Amino acid sequence: MDGLLSGIRVIDCTTVNAMPTATYTMADMDAEVIKVETHTRLRTEGLGPFPDSVPGDKFWNRDGGFHRLNRGKLGITLNLKLPQAVQLFKRLAAVSDVVAENNRPGVMDRLGLGYKELRRVNPSLIYLSFSGFGQTGPWRDYQGIGRMFELTSGLSQFTGYPDEGPRRVGGAWFDPPNGWMVVFALLSALHWRDETGEGQWIDYAMYQMAVSTMGDAILDWQTNGGNGRIMGNGHPYMAPHGAYPCQGDDQWIVITVEDDAQWEALCRVMDNPEWTRLPHFSDGLNRWKHQEALNQRMAQWTCLHNPHDLMARLQEAGVPAGAVQNARQVMTDPQMRYRGFFQRVQHSKESGMGTRLYNGQPWKMDKTSTYIRRPSPDLGQDNEHVLGKILGVSEAEIAALYELGALGKEPNPMPKRQAQMTLEETRKRFADEIDRGSMAGYDPDYKKALETE
Amino acid sequence: MVNGALSKFRILDLSDYIGGPFCAKLFGDYGADVIKVEPPGVGDVARTVGPFFKDDPHPEKSLLFFYLNCNKRSVTLNLESSAGRKLLLKLVKGADALIEAFPPGYLDSIGLGYESLEEVNPRLVVTSISPFGQTGPYSRYKGSHLIYEGMGGIMYTSGAYDREPLAHGHPQSYYIGGITAAYATSAALYARNRSGKGQHIDVSLAEVAAAHHTGPTNRFAYTGTIERRAPKHEPGSPKSGPHMEGIVPVKDGYVGATFQRGAATRASLSDYLKLLGADKQADPSFVTPSFQGAIPQHIDDLVLSVLKEWKKLDYFNTVAAGSWVAAMLQTSEDLVNSRQLHHRGFYADVEHPVMGKVRIPGEVYRMPACPYKLRSPAPLLGQHNTEVYCGELGYSSEEIVLLRQQGAI
Numbered sequence: 091m092d093g094l095l096s097g098i099r100v101i102d103c104t105t106v107n108a109m110p111t112a113t114y115t116m117a118d119m120d121a122e123v124i125k126v127e128t129h130t131r132l133r134t135e136g137l138g139p140f141p142d143s144v145p146g147d148k149f150w151n152r153d154g155g156f157h158r159l160n161r162g163k164l165g166i167t168l169n170l171k172l173p174q175a176v177q178l179f180k181r182l183a184a185v186s187d188v189v190a191e192n193n194r195p196g197v198m199d200r201l202g203l204g205y206k207e208l209r210r211v212n213p214s215l216i217y218l219s220f221s222g223f224g225q226t227g228p229w230r231d232y233q234g235i236g237r238m239f240e241l242t243s244g245l246s247q248f249t250g251y252p253d254e255g256p257r258r259v260g261g262a263w264f265d266p267p268n269g270w271m272v273v274f275a276l277l278s279a280l281h282w283r284d285e286t287g288e289g290q291w292i293d294y295a296m297y298q299m300a301v302s303t304m305g306d307a308i309l310d311w312q313t314n315g316g317n318g319r320i321m322g323n324g325h326p327y328m329a330p331h332g333a334y335p336c337q338g339d340d341q342w343i344v345i346t347v348e349d350d351a352q353w354e355a356l357c358r359v360m361d362n363p364e365w366t367r368l369p370h371f372s373d374g375l376n377r378w379k380h381q382e383a384l385n386q387r388m389a390q391w392t393c394l395h396n397p398h399d400l401m402a403r404l405q406e407a408g409v410p411a412g413a414v415q416n417a418r419q420v421m422t423d424p425q426m427r428y429r430g431f432f433q434r435v436q437h438s439k440e441s442g443m444g445t446r447l448y449n450g451q452p453w454k455m456d457k458t459s460t461y462i463r464r465p466s467p468d469l470g471q472d473n474e475h476v477l478g479k480i481l482g483v484s485e486a487e488i489a490a491l492y493e494l495g496a497l498g499k500e501p502n503p504m505p506k507r508q509a510q511m512t513l514e515e516t517r518k519r520f521a522d523e524i525d526r527g528s529m530a531g532y533d534p535d536y537k538k539a540l541e542t543e
Numbered sequence: 544m545v546n547g548a549l550s551k552f553r554i555l556d557l558s559d560y561i562g563g564p565f566c567a568k569l570f571g572d573y574g575a576d577v578i579k580v581e582p583p584g585v586g587d588v589a590r591t592v593g594p595f596f597k598d599d600p601h602p603e604k605s606l607l608f609f610y611l612n613c614n615k616r617s618v619t620l621n622l623e624s625s626a627g628r629k630l631l632l633k634l635v636k637g638a639d640a641l642i643e644a645f646p647p648g649y650l651d652s653i654g655l656g657y658e659s660l661e662e663v664n665p666r667l668v669v670t671s672i673s674p675f676g677q678t679g680p681y682s683r684y685k686g687s688h689l690i691y692e693g694m695g696g697i698m699y700t701s702g703a704y705d706r707e708p709l710a711h712g713h714p715q716s717y718y719i720g721g722i723t724a725a726y727a728t729s730a731a732l733y734a735r736n737r738s739g740k741g742q743h744i745d746v747s748l749a750e751v752a753a754a755h756h757t758g759p760t761n762r763f764a765y766t767g768t769i770e771r772r773a774p775k776h777e778p779g780s781p782k783s784g785p786h787m788e789g790i791v792p793v794k795d796g797y798v799g800a801t802f803q804r805g806a807a808t809r810a811s812l813s814d815y816l817k818l819l820g821a822d823k824q825a826d827p828s829f830v831t832p833s834f835q836g837a838i839p840q841h842i843d844d845l846v847l848s849v850l851k852e853w854k855k856l857d858y859f860n861t862v863a864a865g866s867w868v869a870a871m872l873q874t875s876e877d878l879v880n881s882r883q884l885h886h887r888g889f890y891a892d893v894e895h896p897v898m899g900k901v902r903i904p905g906e907v908y909r910m911p912a913c914p915y916k917l918r919s920p921a922p923l924l925g926q927h928n929t930e931v932y933c934g935e936l937g938y939s940s941e942e943i944v945l946l947r948q949q950g951a952i
Contacts, residue, residue, distance in 0.1 A: 094730040119730055139765035154765040158757060224909070227886035232863035233805070237781065238870035241799045246790060246872045248712030251703070256790045256797055256872055258781055259701040259711050260692075266755045267719045270726055275908045277729040278548035278573050282913050284736060285551065293909040298889055301878055302904045303718040305610030310594040311875035312901050313606065318875060321712030323689060326593055331689070333698065333707040340771065342708055344698070346687035405684045412690035412749075414708050416769050417759035420696040428679035431750050432760070447764045449757050452750030453727045454676070456657070457742040458734060520768060527704060527774040536767030 093120020094458050098280070101126060101182055102163060103191040103198075105133075107236060107262055108296065109220050110159035111269030113190060116276070117162030118451055118460045124186075124476055125160055126179065129167040129469055129498030132505055141443045143516045145508035150501060151441060151468040158448050161435060165467025166476045167498050170201050175496040179203055181481050184211040188276055192220040195230050205291040215289040216279040220272060224295030234296050236265030243300030244307060247318030256320060264300045271299045329374075329381040330356075333414060334392035336400065340530065342414035343397040345388070345404065350374060355407040360391055416530055421447065422539055429454070434542060435465050445542040470499035547574015548913040552732065555580055555634055556615060558644035559587040561714060562672050562748065564611040565721030566728065567642050571614030572907070572915050578634065578931060579612060579922065583619040583952060586924040587612070596898050602924065603897065609921045610903055613893065617922035618931050619952050622653055626951035631655065632663050633936050639735075640668040640728050647677045657743040667741040668731040672724050676747035686748055691716040695752025700759055703784055704774040719755060720748045779838025787843050790872060796855040799870030800846060802831070809833065810867065812842065818865055821849040891917035928952060 098121040102113040110125075117123040127133065132150060139154040146152050168175040180203070183189055189208060191198055198204045198219070205217040219225055222234015240246050240263045241256075250257035275292050283289060301308075310316040325331040325346070333342045347353050350373065357366045365371070365387050370380045377384055392400065397413035404411035415423065421432055433450045437443035451460050477483040477491075491497045511519070523529040537543035552575040556567035564579075564587065571577040581587050589608040596604040620634075621627035632655075635641065641660065643650065650656050657669050671677055674686025692698045692710040702709030724746045735741050753760070759770040773782035781788040787800045802815035809831055816825040824845055832838050850858070855871040863869035873881070879902060884890060891905030906915035932938045932952070946952045 092734075094734045115726070139762045139768075141765055143766050154761050155758075158761045223883055224887050227883045229863070229883040231866075233866060233868050235803075235868055238799050238868060241790060241797065241870040241872040244873050244875055244878050245711065245713055245715065246797070247874055249709070250712070250790075251706065251709065254703075255785055255792070257702065257709060257784055258789060259709055260697045260756055261758045263711075263715070266757075267722050270719070270722045271907060273726040274569060274722065274729055275910070277726060277733055278913075279910060280733055281551070281729070281736075282548040282910075284733075286912075288912060290910055290912040293911075295887065295908070297883065298887065298904075299907050301881075301884065301889070302907050303715060304713070304875070304878060305904050306594055306607040307713070307875045308878055308904060309596075309606035309610055309901060311879055313596050313898055314594060314598055316594065316875070318713070323707065323710055333689070333693065333710075335707070342693070342698075344687075344689040344693040344710075346689050348687075405681075408685070410685035410687045410690060412684075412686075412694040414693040414698050415696055416699045416771065417696055417763040418769050420694075420753055420756075421760050421763055423694070425675050425679045425681040426750070426753065429676055429747070429750070431747075431753065432764075447760075449754050449760065451727075452723055452748075452754040453744055453746040455727075455731060455742045455744050457740060458731070526777075528771075528777055528780075530699075530769040530771035532769065533763075533767045536763060540764060542764075 092458070094460065095119040095121035098122070098188065099186040100124065100188040100190060101179075101186050103189065103193070104220070105192065107159065107265040108268040109190060109192045109272065111266050112272035112276070113163065114159055114161055115269065115273050115451065118462060120463065123163040124182065124472070125163045125165045125467065127165060127167050127469065128169050129501055130169050130171070132501060133469070141446075142513070144510060146442065146510075147507070149508050150505070152443060154446070157435075157446065157466045160466035161448060161462045162464055163467060164472040164476055165470065166473050167470040169496050169498070170203070172494065172496045174491060174494060176202055178477065178481065178483070178496075180208065180211055182476070183208045183215060185480065186212070186215065187280070188216045188218070190218045190220065190272070190276070195219070195221050195225045209289065213289060214283055214287060216276060216283065216292070217289065218272065218276060218292040218294055220294045220296070222295065223297045225293045236262030236268070236296070239264035239296055239300040242297065244304045244318065245300070247307070248321050250320045250322070252320045252322045252324075264296055268296045268299050324381065327374075327378060329378040330384050330388050331381075332385055334385070334389050336392055336395055336397040338396070341397050343392055343400050343411055344414060345392075345409065345411045347409065352409050353377070356404065356409045359403055359407050359409065363391070418531075418533060418536070418539065433462050435462055437465050441468070447540050447542060468499075469501065470497065473497050473499070546913065547916060548910060549729075550574035550576075552576070552639040553578065553637060555638045555641040558642050558672060560589050560592070560644070561607070561611060561717035562720040562724065563642045563644040564589065565718055566670070566672070566724040568611055568614060569722070569725045569907070570728075572905070574913065574916070577615040578927070579615045579617045580620050580631070580634070581617055581924060583621050583925065583950065586617075586619070590924070609895070609898075612921035613903060614918050615922060616919075616927035616931065617925055618928050619925035621951050622655070624949065624951045626946055626949055628653065628655060630932070630936070630946070630951065635660055635664050635667060637935075638664065638667060639732060640670060642670045642672070642724065642728070644672040647671070647673050647682050661741065665741060666735060666739065668728055668735060668744065669741070670724050670728045670744040670746065672720060672746045672748065674747070675749050677745045688714040688716050691748050691752040694749045695756055696759055697752055697756045700770050700772060700782065702772050704772045708772065716748060716752050720746065720751045723751050777837050778840045778843035779832070787838050787846050791847055791850055793850050793853045793855050793858060796874070797872035798850065798853070798855050798858050799872075800850060801868055803868040804866065805868075815867070816846070816849065818862065818867070819846075819849050819853070821845075824849065893917060893920045895920050925952070
C-alpha cells in the first residue's frame with residue numbers, strides 16, 4: 091500500500107506553528123504539500139535553533155524550527171502582491187485538492203484568492219481558513235496564538251501551584267492539537283467529497299477546539315456552579331499522585347496510584363515501612379485527605395533513588411510511575427528508540443546541516459508507513475518543479491517571473507546578517523546560562539548521543 | 544442517506560475514560576454511527592469520574608462521561624464471556640472502525656486480537672490507544688496524565704525553578720491523544736476506501752506528548768542544549784511564573800500580558816504602555832527587548848502595577864482590538880457566557896432527563912455543507928441493547944433475555 095494520502099495535493103499557505111503542523115502531518119502521510127511562501131517577507135516559523143547555534147550566511151534556510159515544521163513539503167515563493175503571482179496561485183488551486191490558509195480573516199478575499207473565487211476554478215476544492223476566533227463574530231479580527239489559548243480556553247483555571255496562582259505549562263499548548271484537529275477536519279471534507287464530488291469551505295477557529303477539551307468544566311458550572319480550581323500535580327480523587335524528588339540534581343519521578351491494589355504494591359516496593367500502616371493512610375479516602383503528609387513521606391523515600399531505576403521497579407510491581415525526562419532523556423529513551431519515534435533527516439551538503447533528528451508521528455500502522463519523506467525546502471527551492479512540471483509554465487516565463495519579482499530564491503530585501511559566534515563563545519554562553527540556572531545542561535557530544543555523527 | 548461528513552461510517556467504541564471516547568465522539572459529531580460497547584454492570588470508567596450533576600456520584604450523572612459520549616449509542620457486552628465475544632464479532636462485521644484502549648495484549652489474550660478481527664472483516668480499521676504503544680520495552684507499563692507529560696518532556700520545562708515540575712491540572716494529554724487517534728483513524732479509512740484494506744493503528748500516548756513538546760527536543764537535536772524551568776530572576780520569561788509573558792493578576796482575574804504583535808515580533812514597549820493608559824510612566828529611554836530576550840525587572844514591575852487597574856475583559860478587548868496578542872484567563876462561567884462562542888453557534892443545547900437543559904461544546908469546526916449536529920445525548924448504560932441486538936443483528940427478544948441472564952450483555 092502507498093501512503094495514506096498518496097495523490098492528494100495540498101496548497102499550504104500557512105505560517106507559525108499549528109497549521110504547518112497540520113500540513114507536515116499530511117506530508118508524512120504522503121500528501122503532496124506545496125508550501126507557498128514569499129521571498130518578500132522573512133519566514134516566521136522559528137527563531138532558531140540553528141545548527142550548533144551558527145545561523146550561517148543563509149540563516150533563513152538553516153532554522154531548526156522551520157525544518158521541524160516543514161519537512162516533507164515542496165516550497166515555492168509567490169509574491170501575491172503581483173497579479174501574475176495571484177494567477178499562478180489560481181492555476182495551482184485548479185489542480186489541487188486542498189487549500190489551507192491562516193492569514194487574518196479577509197486577507198485572502200482581498201487578494202482575490204478567497205473560497206468563492208477559487209471555487210469557480212475548482213468546485214471540488216476543499217478550502218480551510220484557520221484563525222484564532224473564526225471568520226465571524228465580535229472577536230473575528232483578534233489575533234490568536236497557541237500559548238494564549240491556554241488562558242482563554244479556561245485550561246489555566248486548573249493549572250499551577252495551588253499556593254501561587256495560575257501558570258502556563260508546556261510550550262504553545264494549543265498549537266499542535268489544533269494542527270491535528272485540522273487534519274481531522276480536512277479528512278472529513280475529503281470523505282464528504284468522495285460521497286458527493288463537492289468541495290467546501292471550512293471555517294476553523296482555534297478557540298473552539300481549545301474549549302472543546304473543557305466540556306466537563308463547562309457542565310460543572312452550569313449544574314453545580316463550580317469553576318475550575320488549581321490542581322498542582324494533584325488529582326480530584328487519587329493519592330499519592332504527584333512529582334517526587336529523586337537522587338541527583340533536578341531529578342524527579344511521577345507516581346500516580348489509582349487504587350488499593352496499587353497502593354499495596356507501592357508499599358511492597360518501599361519495603362512496607364511502618365508509616366504506611368498509620369491509620370490516616372489506611373484507605374484511598376484517607377490517603378487523599380492526608381495527601382500533603384503522604385507526599386512528604388513519599389519524597390523521603392524517592393529522594394534515595396534514581397528516577398529511571400525506580401520507575402522500572404514500580405512499573406514491574408504494577409504501580410503507574412514515570413521519570414520526568416528532559417529533552418536529552420526523551421530523545422534517548424529506550425522505548426522511543428525501539429519504536430523509532432525520532433527520525434533522521436539527511437540535509438543537503440551545501441546547507442552544512444548534516445543529519446538531524448525530528449519527531450515522527452506518535453502512531454504506527456501495520457500496512458502503511460508514515461515517515462519524513464524529504465527535508466524541508468530552502469526558500470523557493472521547488473519553484474521550477476512546481477511551476478514547470480505541474481503547471482507547465484515555460485522556462486522563459488519562469489525567468490520573466492523572477493525578473494518581475496513574482497518569484498525569488500533570496501529574501502528581498504536582504505535581511506541583516508545574524509551575529510555569528512565561534513564555538514568557544516557559544517560554549518561560554520551556555521556555561522553562563524547553566525550557571526544562572528536558565529539551562530539544565532549542554533552536551534557537546536550530543537551528536538554521538540543521537541547517533542547522527 | 545448522507546447527511547454528515549462521516550455518516551457513512553459505523554464506529555465501535557470499546558475504549559473508556561477520555562482519549563478513545565473523545566476520538567469516537569469526534570466521529571459521532573460529524574455524522575458517524577458510533578456504538579459504544581461497555582462492560583455490563585459498571586460501564587465506561589468515566590461514569591465513575593467527576594464532576595457529577597449536583598455533585599451526586601451516580602453512574603448516569605458523570606458530567607465528564609456525559610460530555611464525551613453525546614452522539615453515541617450504548618450497548619453492553621461482556622468480552623470475558625464467549626457469547627459476548629461472538630456478539631462482538633457480529634458487530635465487527637458491519638463496522639468500519641473499532642477504537643480500543645485496553646492494555647496491550649488483552650484483546651489477543653481473549654482471541655480478539657487484530658488478526659482475528661481482520662479475518663472477520665478485512666476492511667476494518669482497528670485503532671489501539673495505549674500508554675506507550677503495543678511494542679517495545681515499556682509496552683506493558685501503565686500510564687497516566689502525569690506520566691505522559693513527565694516522560695514526554697513537558698513537565699521538566701514547566702513550573703518554578705525551585706519547585707517540582709508541573710503538569711496541566713486538567714488531563715489534556717488524553718484529549719490530544721484522542722484527537723491524534725481520530726485523524727489517524729480517519730486517514731486509514733480514507734486509504735481503505737481506495738485499497739479495500741483496513742489496518743491496525745497503534746497510538747502511543749507518551750509519544751503524543753513528545754510529538755507535542757517538540758521545542759526542547761528540536762533545540763537539543765540542533766545545539767546539544769537542555770532546557771529546564773527558568774529561575775525566578777528571569778523576569779518576563781514565560782516559564783518563570785507570575786510575570787509578563789506568564790500569567791499576571793488584574794482587578795478581577797488574570798490576563799496574559801505581552802507586547803507581542805504578530806507571531807514572532809515584539810512591538811514597542813512605549814506603545815504598549817500608551818495603550819494601557821500609562822503614557823506618563825513610559826520613559827522614552829526604555830529599550831524594547833527582543834523577542835528572544837528576557838524583560839528587565841523594572842519594566843516587568845511597571846507593567847504589572849499598571850495592569851492591576853485593569854479588568855480582564857477590558858484589557859482583552861483593548862489590546863486585541865489594537866491588534867496585539869491578547870489573552871485573559873476565562874473561567875468556566877466566562878466560557879458559558881462567551882459572546883464570541885454564542886455568536887458562532889458553538890454550543891449545543893441538550894435536553895437531559897435528569898439534568899434538564901444544558902449546553903455542551905459543540906461545533907469544533909464549521910463545515911456548512913455537512914455541519915456538526917447534536918443528534919442524541921449521552922446514552923444510559925446499555926440503552927440501545929434491544930435496538931442494536933434485535934433491530935440490527937436480528938436476535939429475538941427471548942435470546943436477549945437469555946444473553947442477559949448468562950451475563951453476556
